[in-house]
Amino acid sequence: MVAVGFKAKWSAIVLVAILSVFNLMVNNWWTIDFNPTHRDFVKYDFFQTLSIVGGFLLLVNVGPGSFSVDEKKKNF
Numbered sequence: 365m366v367a368v369g370f371k372a373k374w375s376a377i378v379l380v381a382i383l384s385v386f387n388l389m390v391n392n393w394w395t396i397d398f399n400p401t402h403r404d405f406v407k408y409d410f411f412q413t414l415s416i417v418g419g420f421l422l423l424v425n426v427g428p429g430s431f432s433v434d435e436k437k438k439n440f
Contacts, residue, residue: 366423369432376420387413
C-alpha cells in the first residue's frame, strides 16, 4: 500500500512499529559476544533495517506526494 500511495501514512506507521519491534528482537547485535563475524553481519542488518524505518518516518512526516492514490482521490 505504501508503494502506490493508498493510505500511505497509516501503512508507514504500521510498518515502523512492526519493523522496530522486529529489529530489536531479531537483530540484537549487542548480545552477541562469541563470534565477531556473526556480530558484524547482525549489526549490518540492524542498521539496514533502521535506515528503512527512517525512510518510513520520513514518509509519515512529509507525505506520499502528488502521484499517490490518496492525492488523486482529493481531486475528484
